[in-house]
Structure formats: structure tokens, C-alpha cells
Amino acid sequence: MGKADFLSPKAIANRIKSKGLQKLRWYCQMCQKQCRDENGFKCHCMSESHQRQLLLASEDPNQFMDLFSDEFRTDFLELLRRRFGTKRVHNNIIYNEYISHKDHVHMNSTQWETLTDFTKWLGREGYCKVDETPKGWYIQYVDRDPETIRRQEEQEKKKKQDLDDEERSAKFIEEQVRRGREGKEPEEEPVFTELVRESEEEKVAFNLSKGACAAGPSAGPSAGPSKGPSLAANALRAASSAKRKDPSSHGSEGRDKKKKSALDEIIEMEEQKKKKATVKLDYWLHTDIVVKIVTKRLGEKYYKKKAVIKEVQDKYTAIVKLVDSGDKLKLDQTHVETVIPAPGKRVVIVNGQHRGTEAILEGIDEKKFSATLQLDSGHMKGKRVEGIPYEDFSKMA
Numbered sequence: 001m002g003k004a005d006f007l008s009p010k011a012i013a014n015r016i017k018s019k020g021l022q023k024l025r026w027y028c029q030m031c032q033k034q035c036r037d038e039n040g041f042k043c044h045c046m047s048e049s050h051q052r053q054l055l056l057a058s059e060d061p062n063q064f065m066d067l068f069s070d071e072f073r074t075d076f077l078e079l080l081r082r083r084f085g086t087k088r089v090h091n092n093i094i095y096n097e098y099i100s101h102k103d104h105v106h107m108n109s110t111q112w113e114t115l116t117d118f119t120k121w122l123g124r125e126g127y128c129k130v131d132e133t134p135k136g137w138y139i140q141y142v143d144r145d146p147e148t149i150r151r152q153e154e155q156e157k158k159k160k161q162d163l164d165d166e167e168r169s170a171k172f173i174e175e176q177v178r179r180g181r182e183g184k185e186p187e188e189e190p191v192f193t194e195l196v197r198e199s200e201e202e203k204v205a206f207n208l209s210k211g212a213c214a215a216g217p218s219a220g221p222s223a224g225p226s227k228g229p230s231l232a233a234n235a236l237r238a239a240s241s242a243k244r245k246d247p248s249s250h251g252s253e254g255r256d257k258k259k260k261s262a263l264d265e266i267i268e269m270e271e272q273k274k275k276k277a278t279v280k281l282d283y284w285l286h287t288d289i290v291v292k293i294v295t296k297r298l299g300e301k302y303y304k305k306k307a308v309i310k311e312v313q314d315k316y317t318a319i320v321k322l323v324d325s326g327d328k329l330k331l332d333q334t335h336v337e338t339v340i341p342a343p344g345k346r347v348v349i350v351n352g353q354h355r356g357t358e359a360i361l362e363g364i365d366e367k368k369f370s371a372t373l374q375l376d377s378g379h380m381k382g383k384r385v386e387g388i389p390y391e392d393f394s395k396m397a
Helices: 009-018 038-045 048-059 061-084 091-099 115-125 146-183 210-214 227-245 247-278
Strands: 088-090 128-133 136-141 290-293 306-313 317-322 328-332 336-338 346-349 358-365 370-375 384-389 393-395
Touching: 048 061, 061 091, 061 136, 088 091, 091 115, 091 136, 115 128, 115 136, 290 317, 290 393, 306 328, 336 393, 358 384
Parallel strands: none
Antiparallel strands: 088 136, 128 136, 290 306, 290 336, 306 317, 317 328, 346 358, 346 393, 358 370, 370 384
């Protein structure tokens, strides 16, 4: 019986039946023929065309397997790149969409036995980023297109240029401030000394100017011109001699000053230290603490990532190293925030009265956004401090 025509009912019925996915066990990749049942597949395997294909494959089986594997990998990655781009997606979703095409290369003819093996191979070869979760394997396409790499490099150059401009402007301002300070001549502070006589017999003499003596007659209009200067001089001499005769006024003042300079200096220094300790500073960065990056200017790759401060520059800038990737970044203190660990962990107080002191986190008060710490270093070791705000301490690296 001849082959049915294209528009005959039998041919149309065969085309309708062949639509959609069929069982993979009844598909012959060498002949690219899909059978609908076991009997049809058995008949196909016994056919002369299939035997000829087997003879060709038996000459070099690795060549055909490599060919099918390359076609499967190329089509799979092309679908992943075109359909999902660089998004993270479940591998089974892509595979189901790939095999929905009737003329696709079947996996049983490639070097990979399962989809999991193929997914792991993609991760080892660097075609995709793969990670295993309780829901299965997820993959993310790595775009190695030269145009895409060029665009990424341009974006990185632009970000670096913006950061360089900010650093350049900051350095320019620092240079201007330094030049302004160097231009000012330091003013000589006057040195005040006490008026002390080495011996009781020594006389204290005052050298009065001519103008001061001439101003004497104005005090007494009835006095004569010759008596004015002598009266003024006598009055000054009498005042100086009275001061010399009254040792209580001069000696007690000098002793009080000496006592004040000895004792009060220490008291003033302690008060200044307390004031400095209690007053919060506008900078809090500290080395060897864990912080969290809160700026989105660096992209989603670094946003909300934890890092360790390795170096502090100019009090407001820190060199940080990311915990997971090990990348090093230069960030301002406004771009990071402190990290609150679990109770019992060690922290460092970065601001306030106990700045720079190591402590142990005992408890957290979520309503007041504060914590209770036990100091673990310094002269106040073992002291329990309450009400320390979240932003005044951070986890120790």
C-alpha cells in the first residue's frame, strides 16, 4: 500500500498524533524519529535505515556523542540567555521549556545522564553560577559577550571616576586648609610672672612717664603748678609702700595661685577627660569590627553585605574587606552601619564614654533600641553598663 497523501485523512491523523511530547524511551536520536509506542520503536530498530545509522555511529561513537552534547549545550544556554538573561532561575523550568520544542536534542544521547549532572558541569566550566537549595538546583547565566563586558567596564570606570572626583575634591579642600594654616604666623602668647621680691630691703621702683606726671595738676585746680608732680609721685610711693608693708595681700595671693595651679590643674584635667568621654563624637569608625554596607551606589552585589574594617583613614573613611567574597572597598562612615550580634558575643564600643572598650553583649532592649554590656577591658573591667544605643557598639571581628 502506498504512502498516504499529505491531505489524506490518515496523514492528517498521523500529524495530529505526532504533536506534543512523546515518551523519551521511544525516540531514536540517530534517526531523529519519535515512535508512539513500543511496537513502533521495535519495528524502527529492525528497519534497514536504522541499521545503516548504527553502522555509521559504530565507526566513531565519541564523535556523534560530542556532536549531540555540543548541540544540547548550545541550545540550552541560548534559551537561558534569551529567555531569562542573567536572572537566577530553577534549572527544571528551563529544561521543560527547552524540551517543549519537538526537534530538540534529547539528553539520553549526550554525555550527561541527568539534568543535575548537566547543571553541575555548567557550574564547573564557568558557563553559569549554580547553587543547590532545598527546592532544587538554581542556575544564573554568566554573560561573556564582548559588548556586555565592554558596557560593564564602562560603568565601572564611570563609578571609579565619580569616586576619584570626590577624593580629588576632598584632597583639594584639605590642601587649601593646610595652606591657610601655614600662612598664619603663630601669635606669641604673653607670659605672666608673679611680682616677687628676692629680699625685703630691695626697693620697688616705678618709672612714670612724663605724660602721667603732667596729668597730676588736673586733680587739684587750686594747687600750684610746681607742687602737682611731687604730690602725684608721693601718692604713688605711699601706695606702693603700703602694699609692701601689707604682706597678706601679696603673699596670700601668690600662695593661692600656686595651690590652684597644682591641685586645680589635676581636677580640671579630670573634668575635661570626663567631658570628652561623655560627649559623643561625630566619627565612630574603629578597626577590627564588623559593619554592614547600606549604600546602593555600589550595586546590589555589595548592598546589605557584611564587612570587616581593616583601616581607618581621616577618622571618617574606612578600608573594609567583605566577609563572603574578600573584596576590599573604600567607604565613608555614612555608607556603613554597626552590626548587633547575638547575646553573649564580644563587641567593641565605638562611641560615648567607653569608646574603644571591648565588652560582652548581655541583653537587648528592643523598645529603647539599646543594649546592656559588660565591659571586658580597661580599668573598669567587669562593670555592667546599661542603655548603650545600637549605633554606639558593633560586633568584634
